[in-house]
Every structure is written in C-alpha cells, then in structure tokens.
Amino acid sequence: MSTTETTESRARGKAPAGERVADWADGRLGIYGLAKANMRKIFPDHWSFMLGEVCLYSFIIIILTGVYLTLFFHPSMNEVEYHGSYVPLQGQLMSEAFSSTLHISFDVRGGLLIRQIHHWAALIFLAGMFVHMMRVFFTGAFRKPREINWVFGFLLFVLGMFTGFTGYSLPDDLLSGTGVRFMEGAVLSVPIVGTYLAFFLFGGEFPGGDFVARFYSVHILLLPGIMLGLVVGHLILVVYHKHTQYAGPGKTNKNVVGMPLLPVYMAKAGGFFFLVFGVIAVISAIATINPIWALGPYRPDQVSTGAQPDWYMGFSEGLIRVMPGWEINFWGHTLVLGVFIPLMIFPLVLVAIAVYPFIESWVTGDKREHHILDRPRNAPTRTAFGVAWITWYMVLLIGGGNDLWATHFHLSINAITWFVRIAFFVGPVVAFIVTKRICLGLQRRDKDKVLHGRESGIIKRLPHGEFIEVHEPLSQDALHTLTAHEQYKPVEIGPTVDENGVERKVKGTEKLRAKLSKAYYGEESQIPKPTVEEYKEITSGHGHH
Amino acid sequence: MSSQDIPEENLPAAQDAHGAVGVADDKDPFADPGLPPHEHRIQDIDERAAKRSERTVALLFTVSMLATIGFIASYVAIDADQSVYIWPLGHISALNFALGMTLGVSLFCIGAGAVHWARTLMSDVEVAEERHPVASAPEVKAKVLADFKEGAKESALGRRKLIRNTMFGALALFPLSGVVLLRDLGPLPGTKLRHTLWSKGKLLVNMNTNEPLRPSDVVVGSLTFAKPEGLEEHDHDFQKEIAKAALMIVRIQPDNIKDKRELEWSHEGIVAYSKICTHVGCPISLYEQQTHHALCPCHQSTFDLSDGARVIFGPAGHALPQLRIGVNDEGYLEALGDFEEPVGPAFWERG
Numbered sequence: 001m002s003t004t005e006t007t008e009s010r011a012r013g014k015a016p017a018g019e020r021v022a023d024w025a026d027g028r029l030g031i032y033g034l035a036k037a038n039m040r041k042i043f044p045d046h047w048s049f050m051l052g053e054v055c056l057y058s059f060i061i062i063i064l065t066g067v068y069l070t071l072f073f074h075p076s077m078n079e080v081e082y083h084g085s086y087v088p089l090q091g092q093l094m095s096e097a098f099s100s101t102l103h104i105s106f107d108v109r110g111g112l113l114i115r116q117i118h119h120w121a122a123l124i125f126l127a128g129m130f131v132h133m134m135r136v137f138f139t140g141a142f143r144k145p146r147e148i149n150w151v152f153g154f155l156l157f158v159l160g161m162f163t164g165f166t167g168y169s170l171p172d173d174l175l176s177g178t179g180v181r182f183m184e185g186a187v188l189s190v191p192i193v194g195t196y197l198a199f200f201l202f203g204g205e206f207p208g209g210d211f212v213a214r215f216y217s218v219h220i221l222l223l224p225g226i227m228l229g230l231v232v233g234h235l236i237l238v239v240y241h242k243h244t245q246y247a248g249p250g251k252t253n254k255n256v257v258g259m260p261l262l263p264v265y266m267a268k269a270g271g272f273f274f275l276v277f278g279v280i281a282v283i284s285a286i287a288t289i290n291p292i293w294a295l296g297p298y299r300p301d302q303v304s305t306g307a308q309p310d311w312y313m314g315f316s317e318g319l320i321r322v323m324p325g326w327e328i329n330f331w332g333h334t335l336v337l338g339v340f341i342p343l344m345i346f347p348l349v350l351v352a353i354a355v356y357p358f359i360e361s362w363v364t365g366d367k368r369e370h371h372i373l374d375r376p377r378n379a380p381t382r383t384a385f386g387v388a389w390i391t392w393y394m395v396l397l398i399g400g401g402n403d404l405w406a407t408h409f410h411l412s413i414n415a416i417t418w419f420v421r422i423a424f425f426v427g428p429v430v431a432f433i434v435t436k437r438i439c440l441g442l443q444r445r446d447k448d449k450v451l452h453g454r455e456s457g458i459i460k461r462l463p464h465g466e467f468i469e470v471h472e473p474l475s476q477d478a479l480h481t482l483t484a485h486e487q488y489k490p491v492e493i494g495p496t497v498d499e500n501g502v503e504r505k506v507k508g509t510e511k512l513r514a515k516l517s518k519a520y521y522g523e524e525s526q527i528p529k530p531t532v533e534e535y536k537e538i539t540s541g542h543g544h545h
Numbered sequence: 546m547s548s549q550d551i552p553e554e555n556l557p558a559a560q561d562a563h564g565a566v567g568v569a570d571d572k573d574p575f576a577d578p579g580l581p582p583h584e585h586r587i588q589d590i591d592e593r594a595a596k597r598s599e600r601t602v603a604l605l606f607t608v609s610m611l612a613t614i615g616f617i618a619s620y621v622a623i624d625a626d627q628s629v630y631i632w633p634l635g636h637i638s639a640l641n642f643a644l645g646m647t648l649g650v651s652l653f654c655i656g657a658g659a660v661h662w663a664r665t666l667m668s669d670v671e672v673a674e675e676r677h678p679v680a681s682a683p684e685v686k687a688k689v690l691a692d693f694k695e696g697a698k699e700s701a702l703g704r705r706k707l708i709r710n711t712m713f714g715a716l717a718l719f720p721l722s723g724v725v726l727l728r729d730l731g732p733l734p735g736t737k738l739r740h741t742l743w744s745k746g747k748l749l750v751n752m753n754t755n756e757p758l759r760p761s762d763v764v765v766g767s768l769t770f771a772k773p774e775g776l777e778e779h780d781h782d783f784q785k786e787i788a789k790a791a792l793m794i795v796r797i798q799p800d801n802i803k804d805k806r807e808l809e810w811s812h813e814g815i816v817a818y819s820k821i822c823t824h825v826g827c828p829i830s831l832y833e834q835q836t837h838h839a840l841c842p843c844h845q846s847t848f849d850l851s852d853g854a855r856v857i858f859g860p861a862g863h864a865l866p867q868l869r870i871g872v873n874d875e876g877y878l879e880a881l882g883d884f885e886e887p888v889g890p891a892f893w894e895r896g
Contacts, residue, residue: 042674079779085626093778109625112641113648145679178827178843181788185825185890195738195892200730205737205785206826242676250580255673257580264667271659278653285645286634300788301752301770301820303828305842320860321844325824327862332896338862339825339890371676403845413845414858450575476578483575532573539574 043265044245044258048139051132052238053269055156057276058125059231065118066220072108074100075216077172077209086293094172094297097212101171101292116284122164123289124280126312129157133353137386139373141244142357144366149237152230154354159227161312166219168290168310172212175290177298178307180211182320189339207300246373247484249477253371306404311397316346318399322420349396353389356382363516364488377446378485380439381520387435388428395423436525443527446482449474450530451538473539483529491517580671588665598665605658612651619643734894739887741773741789743868748774749792749817749878757877758794763815766834769794770820773880789888791820791828792868794878797837797851804853810869812878817868818854819888822846824861826890839865862891 015023026032043049076096082089084099086106104111133153136142142150165183169176184206187198203210242256251257259265295304309317319342326337360382376383398405399420406413453471460468474482493514496504519525588595619640629639681689702709748757752770763769771792776783799814807816818839820828827843837851846859854865866888869881887895 042672079783107625109620109640110644112638113644116641116645181826182843188890188892191893193893195734195894198892199732199734200727203731206788207784208731210731241679242674249578250671250673252577254676256676257671257673259669259671264663264669267659267663267667271656271663274652274656274659276656278649278651278656280649281645281652282649285642285649286631286637288637298784300784300826301772301791301828303830303842305831307827307843320825323860325846325856325860325862327891329896333893334891334895335893336862336891338860369679403842417845417859476574476576477581479575480577484577532575535574 038239039262040260041239042242042256042258042260044243044251044256046246048135049243050272051128051135053272054128054276055125055132056231056235057273058121058128058280059227060273061121061277061280062118062125063224063228065114065121066224068114069104069118070220072100072104072111073097073170073216075170075213077207077212089293089296092297095212097170097172098292098297101173105293113281113284116287116289117280119168119289120283120287121280122160122167123310123312124276126157126160126164126310129153129160130312133157134386134390137353137356138376138383139244139246140370140379140382141373143370144361145241145369146237146244147357147361149234149241150357151354152234152237154350156227156230156234158350159223159230163219163223163227164310165313166215166223169215170212170219171290171292172298173290173292173295174298174302174304175292175295175307177207177300178303179309179313181206181300186320186339186343189336189343191333191335191340207298242371244371244373246375248481251372253369256371306407308401308404314400315349315393315396316342316400318396318402318420319345319349321402322399322417322424324421349392353386356385363491363513363520365491365513366488372484374485377439377442378487378526380436380443381525383439384432384435388432391431392424392428395420395427399424440525440527443529447527447530450479450482451535479535485529487526487529488517488521490514490521580673583670586665586669595666598661602658602662602666605654605661609651609654609658612647612654616644616647616651619647738789738889738892738895741883741888742776742786743773743790743792743880743883745880745882746873747880748873749794749870749880750774750776759876760813760815760872760878763794763796763878765796765798765814767796768832768834771817788826789821793818793820793829793832793839793865795832795834795837795839795850801837801851803851807851807853807867810867810881812870812872815870815878816850817870817878817880818848818850818865819868819884821889822861823856823863823865823888824859824890829865 022031074096078096079093080096080099082092082094082099082102084090084102084107086102089102101115104115106112136150136153165179169180184198184202187201188194190197198206201211201214202208203214243258245251245256245258248257296302308314320339323338323342326341328335328337374382376386398416402413402416402420405411405416453473456470456472458470460470462468491514493506493510496506498504588598623640623643625638625640627639628636629642630636631642634642697703749771750756750773751758751762752772757774758769758771771794772787773790773792776786776790780786794815794817796813796815797811799808799811802808802811802814802816810816820830822829822841822843824841824844824846827841829839829841829846829848831840831842832838832850833840837849838857839848839850839854840846841859841861844860846861847857848854848861848865849857854867856862856864866884866886868884870878871881873879
C-alpha cells in the first residue's frame with residue numbers, strides 16, 4: 001500500500017525525531033487515535049470553571065510535598081527525649097512522630113517550607129472543593145449526564161476531610177491529640193459496639209501506642225489511593241461528557257463553544273498549575289501554619305484553650321458543642337445521645353447535599369441531557385435549597401468556634417450556643433425564603449430588561465415638561481441569553497376519576513411528586529419569561545420609552 | 546506606547562455595533578443569533594504589540610530562572626536557625642522566607658508567562674464542537690443485550706442452580722476471613738475503662754513538683770493537678786494511665802459545699818475530681834475560684850465543683866467522678882480507693 005510505503009520511506013532517517021517517537025508509541029499504544037479525539041478538544045472559558053482546577057492542582061501539590069515529608073517523618077509513638085535544635089523543648093519527652101516533625105521543621109533545610117506547603121495546600125484543596133461543588137450546584141451542572149461525576153466529587157470532598165484529619169493528627173502534638181481524643185469519645189458513644197470499636201481502633205485504651213502508625217498508612221496510602229482513582233475518573237468523565245457552558249449566542253445544548261486544548265488550554269491550564277503552586281509557596285513563606293513546636297507534644301492530661309480543628313472539620317465540632325448533654329441509662333447500659341446524635345447528623349449534613357441531584361431529577365422527571373448551565377436565579381427553589389444548606393453549614397461553623405466568637409467579639413458563650421441551637425433549625429428556613437424572593441426579584445428584573453430595554457442613564461425632557469429616562473433596547477445577543485432558559489411546568493396528577501366515574505388510585509409518591517413539582521415550578525416559584533408576543537407588542541407601541 | 550500609535554491600516558474596520566442596536570431576526574427577536582464575530586486583539590493586528598507580549602512572556606520566564614537560582618543560593622547560604630525581621634511579619638525564619646519566596650516567584654512566573662502567552666499570542670478564535678448523546682444507539686444496545694443473553698446461556702448459570710447457589714455462598718463467605726483478621730487490632734475492653742491507677746493508700750502527687758501533697762499545700766481558690774504516686778513520665782504506660790488517672794484538686798470552704806457526699810469524700814474542703822471531661826475526654830483546665838466552676842476548654846462543658854461537679858452548661862452528659870480522699874499517718878493526702886464510676890466519656894457498658 002502506498003501509505004505504508006511513504007511512512008517507511010520517511011522513517012528511513014527523514015522523519016523528525018518527535019514523529020519517530022510518536023510512531024513508536026502509536027505502534028504499541030495507539031496514541032494517534034487518542035490524540036485525534038482529544039488534542040484539539042474544545043473547552044469553554046469562564047472564570048468559575050477554574051475552581052475545579054484549583055482543587056486538582058492543590059491535590060497534585062499535596063502528593064508531591066507529601067512524598068517528600070514521608071522521607072523524614074517517623075510514624076512511631078515511641079517516647080523519646082528531645083535533643084534537637086529547638087531549644088525550648090530540649091529534654092522533653094515526646095513521641096518519635098513529634099520529634100521527627102520538629103526535625104523536619106528546624107533541621108531539614110526547606111523542610112518547614114514543604115510542611116507548610118503541604119498543610120496550606122490541604123486547606124486550599126478542601127476550600128476549593130467546597131466552592132467548586134457550590135458552582136456545580138448553583139448552575140445545575142450536576143444534571144444528566146453528570147450525576148455520577150457529582151457523586152465522585154462529593155466522595156472526594158468527604159475523603160479529603162478524613163485524609164486531612166488523619167494527616168494533621170500525625171505529628172502527635174497537643175492540639176491534634178486533643179482532636180483524636182474527641183474522636184475516641186465520639187466512637188465510644190456508639191451503642192453496643194462503640195467500646196469495641198475504640199479498642200480496635202487504638203489497639204487498646206486511648207492513646208495507646210498504635211494510632212499514629214495506623215493513621216499514617218490510612219493517610220498516605222489508603223485514602224489518597226482511593227482519591228487518586230476518583231480524581232482520574234472525575235477527569236475522564238469531564239472529558240467524556242465535554243464541559244458544560246453558559247447560555248449565549250451560538251451556544252446550544254448540542255455544541256460546546258470555546259478554544260482547543262492544544263495550545264490554548266495546555267498553556268492556560270498548565271500555567272495555572274504553576275500559578276496555584278507559586279501562590280501556595282508564597283503563602284507558606286510568610287504565614288506559619290500548625291506551629292507544633294508552640295503547641296508541644298501530646299499529653300492526655302493537658303490541653304490549650306481555643307482548640308480548633310482545621311476549618312473543614314469545624315461543622316462537626318459545632319454539632320458536638322451545641323448539642324445538649326443528653327444521656328439515657330437503662331438496664332445497665334448508657335445511650336450517649338449527647339455525642340451520638342451529633343455523630344449521626346455529621347454524615348447527614350453531607351448526604352443532604354449529595355442526594356439533591358437525584359431528588360431534583362425525580363421531581364422534574366426530565367430524562368434529557370443538560371449541557372447549558374442555569375443561572376442560579378432561574379432555578380429559585382434549587383438556589384434557595386443550596387443557600388439554606390450553606391447557611392446550615394455556616395451556623396455549625398460558628399458553633400464550632402463558639403469560644404473564639406466569644407473572646408473576639410466579647411459575647412457570652414452561652415448566648416452563642418443558644419443562638420446556634422435555634423439557628424440550626426430556623427436559619428436554613430429563613431435563608432430559603434429570602435433566597436427564593438431574591439431570585440424571583442432578579443427574574444423580574446431580567447424580564448423588565450428584555451421587554452423595556454436597558455436603563456441608559458440619559459434623562460430627556462419632553463416638550464410638555466415631563467422628564468423621562470431613555471431605555472435602550474437590548475441586542476439580540478442579550479435578548480437570546482436572557483430568554484434561553486427553559487421553564488418547567490408543574491406536574492399534574494391528572495383527573496382521579498375516569499370518564500365512567502371510576503376512581504383511579506393515586507399513589508402517595510405520585511402525590512408527593514406533584515406537590516414538590518408545584519413548589520418548584522408553580523406560579524409562586526418562577527416568573528414566566530417574556531414571550532415574543534409580549535416583546536413585539538411593547539416595542540411596536542407608540543410613545544414607549 | 547498607547548493605542549493611538551497603532552498604524553491606521555492595521556485598525557479593524559469600524560464596527561456598526563455602535564449606536565442603534567438592530568435586531569437581526571424580526572420574526573423571533575429571542576432567536577439564537579449564532580456565534581458573534583471574532584474581535585481582534587491588539588496583538589492580532591499590530592506586530593509591535595505582539596512583540597511586546599513576546600518580550601513580557603520572556604521576561605517572566607527569565608525572572609523564574611533567576612528565582613530558581615535564588616532558591617539554590619538561599620539553600621546553600623542561609624543557616625537553618627537564622628531569623629530575620631520582615632515587616633510586617635516580624636521575626637521569622639530567614640531560610641523558610643527566602644526559600645518560599647524564591648520558589649513561589651519561580652513557579653508563579655512560569656504560570657504567569659504561560660497564561661499571558663496563551664491570552665495574547667495564541668489564537669483566541671472561539672470554535673464550536675458538536676456534542677453527541679452519551680447513551681448508546683438502540684442497535685448497539687440490542688447487540689449488547691443479545692451478546693449478554695448468549696453468554697449467560699453458554700455459562701448455564703441459570704440452568705445449573707446448584708453451581709450458582711454454592712458459588713454465591715462461597716463468594717459471600719470468604720470476606721469473613723478478612724473481618725476475622727481484624728480481631729487482633731486490639732484487646733477486648735473487658736473492664737479496663739472502669740479502673741484507674743488509684744487505689745487505697747496511694748498518695749496524691751503534685752503534677753508540677755512531683756512531690757506528695759499535704760493539705761496545707763492546697764489553699765482555698767487554688768487549682769492543683771495531681772497524679773497517683775508511682776506513676777512517672779518515663780513509664781511505658783504513662784500516657785495511657787494519666788489519660789484516666791489525671792486528677793484536679795481544689796479547696797472549697799466546707800460551708801460552701803452543697804453536696805453532702807462531696808463533703809464526706811473531701812478532706813477539710815479539699816475535693817479531688819477526675820480531670821477528664823465526661824463529654825469526649827478533654828482535660829478540664831479552667832477553674833473559676835469565685836463560683837467554683839470548672840470549664841472544659843474544648844467544648845465548654847461547665848461543672849460546679851461545689852455541687853458534686855454536676856454539669857451546669859455545655860454538652861457533657863454527667864457529673865465528673867469524685868475521688869475519695871483522706872490524710873495518712875504522715876499527714877499526706879491519699880486516695881481512699883479507686884473512682885467508684887468510670888472516668889472520661891460515657892460508653893455503652895458504663896451503665
């Protein structure tokens with residue numbers, strides 16, 4: 001065949017080296033096929049799409065710095081006397097884990113920097129995932145076909161929390177040890193098996209000599225291994241589904257508008273990795289994080305005030321702090337509700353947001369693919385639910401830092417605790433109502449703009465003395481963008497009696513779905529978007545301004 | 546150089562976007578007008594601007610190289626224990642600051658250079674790519690279902706129920722081995738959580754001075770932490786034992802003690818309570834001498850030490866266990882037994 005002939009003749013020393021390497025790889029991996037599909041893949045551009053990138057890059061940074069830290073860290077709880085270069089702690093008894101962390105911080109050149117990059121990147125990773133998740137939530141990017149990827153992302157967030165917890169517990173310092181003790185108390189509260197779980201977890205009584213080594217293998221191998229798999233899956237699905245985009249001229253549910261991976265996104269995304277890394281390095285140069293030398297080694301009989309977990313664990317801390325101390329004793333057994341209820345609400349808070357996409361798709365009954373993102377205002381009930389959830393989360397964060405709120409703002413800690421107890425129930429409801437109203441207001445404003453145009457700021461005086469502001473009609477681009485969203489109609493149960501007067505049985509779930517659908521898409525929950533007729537009637541009218 | 550210096554012939558043709566906005570589609574003014582025309586950047590039409598961008602990118606990459614050299618130089622030149630005054634951060638580690646800043650600058654400049662390059666010099670023409678439905682075509686589905694049926698039939702799994710059932714049994718059972726292997730993660734609890742090192746006759750040793758306490762050492766209003774005699778920091782089990790045995794000693798005027806048993810178990814108003822919070826086990830460390838309230842700094846459980854250490858605020862579920870104390874022949878404070886109830890957080894078997 002002629003093609004083989006040409007390739008062969010070119011391979012005889014004429015093809016450039018890069019091509020020959022690619023040929024070699026193609027013969028074994030079929031890379032040309034992959035590259036054909038992906039090299040010029042189109043990605044849409046929007047600032048909010050970089051939030052996920054922040055997470056990905058901080059995850060890579062955490063892995064790189066984490067590997068470095070394992071070269072020096074000793075995951076052992078053997079007690080040693082400290083003789084390193086940090087003078088204030090010399091002669092103190094501490095675990096090898098703590099003393100090797102001091103070694104990394106004071107004796108390994110650059111060790112402190114890598115430690116701080118590792119910890120800062122972890123905080124940013126979790127914060128990035130939180131904000132990224134909110135972006136996906138509020139724009140409805142979780143809808144079909146992306147529900148599975150939403151769940152992947154959710155799992156990454158939860159696993160990230162526990163990887164963070166096991167990580168900051170490793171140095172065995174006074175602060176993190178207190179957090180581990182809290183965890184032991186929480187495990188003990190589990191009915192029937194709690195005591196056994198605690199003994200198996202700690203290899204006996206707290207603190208024992210095992211938990212650092214056990215947390216270590218969980219922190220560096222088990223959890224990051226699972227997370228790496230999920231990250232890869234997450235990315236493959238992003239590429240496979242193609243990225244979502246906002247409505248706009250030329251953008252439809254059937255296309256994706258943007259710029260190609262090679263070269264634009266290769267440079268932008270690749271460059272962004274360095275930007276994120278650079279910023280985290282500078283933060284680590286100027287802002288100390290987790291100064292374990294100031295906290296001291298862990299002792300179960302010592303504690304410092306203002307003890308706080310890392311921010312992403314703060315809401316669980318809030319749950320445990322504001323819960324009344326209920327304890328029930330019966331037949332020689334203790335039900336520690338004061339700890340066990342918070343322990344059960346902790347996953348519920350997270351699951352509440354995780355299952356939302358499935359609830360919404362059940363209510364809408366919509367089986368189509370969605371690639372155009374919603375503006376939050378155009379999905380008022382979803383947006384209100386999201387804000388209610390954030391309010392719930394933030395109220396618990398306030399509860400988790402009730403002592404710091406008290407000391408920094410000179411408030412009564414009892415008052416804050418009671419505020420959180422009440423706001424836990426009331427806050428989300430208020431947030432829901434307020435958000436929905438705001439969304440509807442914004443929808444009305446959009447409708448106004450479409451029908452009456454944009455306020456131009458030009459004031460005109462008419463011959464008879466009246467002052468008016470000139471409104472400029474919108475361009476077709478803007479008109480299209482503001483009216484591109486689709487509005488669902490509430491699901492009807494339909495007549496419950498057929499033409500012969502025989503009653504049809506209506507299932508409870510069907511009724512619930514109709515009710516929810518009405519709450520989502522009824523008259524009170526969305527402003528009908530302007531129609532072409534309305535637009536024409538108004539624009540063709542005389543004397544309109 | 547300002548935009549006025551651009552040669553006239555390079556300027557884009559004046560667009561008619563200014564002034565009145567026309568709606569292209571009379572029938573449906575909301576219809577999708579399609580992708581807007583590409584607007585040229587200054588670099589697309591003016592080679593001098595493009596050259597400027599090129600130099601900016603090159604400068605950023607060069608700064609990055611210099612910063613990396615700075616990183617290596619700092620690593621070699623600066624001592625690990627050297628501190629430096631940086632406004633407004635104060636005295637900080639010179640090495641950490643130098644390494645972090647140089648690393649940060651070298652990375653940031655690579656990123657900034659790449660992004661600037663992409664934004665100003667690479668094509669910014671927006672392209673539309675078609676999407677295809679994720680779900681497979683009906684023919685594919687039909688083929689897969691047929692293949693599966695064929696495969697299932699050939700396996701005879703549906704027909705040979707005995708194989709199927711025993712296989713499920715085997716697969717369901719074998720993970721049990723893995724569960725059993727976890728048994729030795731720790732010993733069984735037994736009654737370990739019910740006992741501490743305290744026993745009759747054990748002296749109360751001051752945590753700070755490591756000396757046995759006499760009643761005269763404990764003055765009204767003070768807070769003293771104690772451990773049982775014989776427990777030393779170097780002991781193998783120190784952490785585990787102190788996690789249960791840590792003691793908090795205060796002296797209250799006997800008239801001010803409201804709880805009858807508390808008074809009985811005290812010595813001349815000296816009362817000894819477990820220091821471990823009954824909520825989730827933090828050591829209680831804050832004492833308010835006027836009100837006799839002890840506060841756990843972790844979750845703010847507050848206990849009234851003059852009233853049987855009952856909980857007056859916060860999430861703790863029950864009072865702190867009290868240790869019965871007295872004075873021995875030599876005048877030292879001693880325990881009159883172990884705690885009568887388990888110390889620390891509650892658990893199922895506590896009762």
